[in-house]
Structure formats: C-alpha cells, structure tokens
Amino acid sequence: MRFRHGTQVARRESYDPVAKALHWSMALAILGMIVLGIYVSRLSPSMRTFRLFDLHKSIGLTLMLLACLRLLWRVVRGAPETLRDGTKAWELVVAHLVHVLLYALMIGIPLFGWFGASASGLPMTFYGIADIPRVVPPNKERQQALLQLHDFLNWLLIGLLALHVAGALKRHFVLRDATLRRMLPFGDAQQQVGFKDEKTNSTLQEHRVPCRLSDRNDGQRPKLDDGKV
Numbered sequence: 011m012r013f014r015h016g017t018q019v020a021r022r023e024s025y026d027p028v029a030k031a032l033h034w035s036m037a038l039a040i041l042g043m044i045v046l047g048i049y050v051s052r053l054s055p056s057m058r059t060f061r062l063f064d065l066h067k068s069i070g071l072t073l074m075l076l077a078c079l080r081l082l083w084r085v086v087r088g089a090p091e092t093l094r095d096g097t098k099a100w101e102l103v104v105a106h107l108v109h110v111l112l113y114a115l116m117i118g119i120p121l122f123g124w125f126g127a128s129a130s131g132l133p134m135t136f137y138g139i140a141d142i143p144r145v146v147p148p149n150k151e152r153q154q155a156l157l158q159l160h161d162f163l164n165w166l167l168i169g170l171l172a173l174h175v176a177g178a179l180k181r182h183f184v185l186r187d188a189t190l191r192r193m194l195p196f197g198d199a200q201q202q203v204g205f206k207d208e209k210t211n212s213t214l215q216e217h218r219v220p221c222r223l224s225d226r227n228d229g230q231r232p233k234l235d236d237g238k239v
C-alpha cells in the first residue's frame with residue numbers, strides 16, 4: 011500500500027493469534043474456576059463434592075501449565091508496544107504492574123491451591139486418570155494457612171481484574187485507541203498503521219489519526235512528524 015511518497019511501515023501492531031487465543035480462553039477458564047471454587051467450597055462433604063474438587067484441581071493445574079507456557083511465549087515473542095496517547099505516566103505504570111501481577115497470580119493461585127490440597131493429605135487425581143503428587147506433607151495448620159492464601163490471592167485477582175477491565179474499556183470507549191481491538195480475536199489495529207516518508211525518513215506514528223481522509227471530520231490530511239501533509 012502506498013501513501014503519497016511513503017511506504018507502509020511493517021510494525022507488529024497486534025497481539026499474535028497464539029497470545030490472543032491464550033488470553034481469551036484462559037480468561038474464560040479462570041473466571042469459571044473462581045465460580046466453581048466458590049460453589050464447591052460451600053457444598054457439604056459428599057462423593058459429588060469430592061469429584062467436583064478433583065475437577066477444580068485438575069483444571070487449575072492445567073491452567074498453571076498454560077500460564078507458564080504463555081509467559082514463555084510472551085518472553086520469546088514479546089508484545090506490541092504500549093499505546094501512550096492520552097495516558098498519564100502513572101496509568102501506564104499501573105497497567106504494566108497489573109499485567110505483571112496477573113501473570114504472577116495465574117501461576118501463584120494454582121500453586122498455593124496445590125500446596126494446600128497436598129497438606130490436607132487427601133488423594134487427588136488429574137481428571138481421574140493419574141494421581142496428582144502431594145508436594146507438602148500433611149499438616150492441618152499448614153493446610154489452613156496455604157488455603158487461606160489461595161483464597162486471599164483469588165480476591166486480589168478479582169480486584170486486579172476489575173482494574174484491568176476498567177482500563178481496557180476506558181481505552182476503547184474514552185481514548186478510543188486500538189488497545190482492546192488489537193487483543194480481540196478478530197480485531198485489527200488498522201488505525202495504528204505507521205507510514206515512513208522516504209524523503210525525510212520520518213515516521214507517522216499517530217495511533218488515533220484515521221488513515222483514510224474520509225474518516226476525518228476536519229477534512230485535513232493526516233500530518234507527518236515534520237508537519238508535511
């Protein structure tokens with residue numbers, strides 16, 4: 011695609027399909043696990059409760075494994091650059107911190123659940139097909155402390171998710187940038203295309219400037235860094 015004397019700059023603007031698939035499938039599964047955990051914890055002991063707990067533990071361990079793979083993928087592949095227009099420095103710091111904590115919790119929550127469940131001394135199976143090893147020796151006090159931590163970390167996750175979702179919605183509906191679109195399964199980052207001016211070697215990186223003239227309500231062509239149209 012050509013734009014006056016400029017060529018489109020090939021920059022990675024969107025999350026890759028693997029990152030998107032992992033983000034949304036895990037988001038759904040984690041929310042389901044919170045509901046399942048709260049539900050099962052309030053049931054009276056029975057064979058059905060035991061089986062539901064086994065399912066909770068199996069899905070939880072699967073999610074922990076996926077979180078490790080996702081983190082590895084993130085380190086290897088990286089992520090698109092954070093969009094900064096219209097955001098304050100502290101908001102970017104908070105958003106970054108929330109992402110780091112979300113990764114930590116996606117691993118920490120199941121890990122402490124596993125430690126706590128191990129300390130109960132009860133047998134656990136992975137989807138009924140293999141034993142889950144007990145990694146902490148049985149001890150009532152330790153079990154209670156570890157499962158309280160599991161519980162507390164879940165509340166922390168819920169709080170951080172509220173911030174995370176509020177941030178994503180603010181960017182989409184108030185700042186109207188491409189942050190949410192570039193994470194959506196079929197979203198695109200069309201409005202963040204960069205253009206390189208071959209004469210001046212300058213790059214237009216205005217994320218919120220509509221690229222087509224017809225998209226602008228002021229009838230102006232988007233400007234390059236040096237003010238040329």
Ligand code: HEM
Pocket residue numbers: 040043044045046047048051066067068069070071073074116119120121123124125126127157158160161164
């Ligand atoms: C993403 C992973 C996980 C999430 C989001 C999650 C979430 C929860 C939640 C919300 C509760 C209810 C807490 C309460 O209201 O008391 C719970 C309870 C529990 N979870 Fe998990 N869990 C996960 C993974 C695991 C794993 C891997 C294990 C063990 C291998 C586990 C073992 C338990 C146990 C034993 C309880 C009962 C705690 C109690 O009786 O106080 N969880 N979980």
Ligand code: HEM
Pocket residue numbers: 033036037038040041084089092093109110112113116171174175178179189190191193
């Ligand atoms: C359990 C639920 C969720 C978890 C654990 C989670 C976790 C994360 C993490 C760790 C990232 C950083 C990705 C990276 O750069 O490596 C991220 C990005 C993102 N998430 Fe979520 N998320 C969840 C739910 C949601 C929901 C419901 C929304 C939408 C309203 C959302 C919108 C986004 C967006 C737009 C990004 C990209 C942020 C950016 O590029 O700066 N997430 N999420």
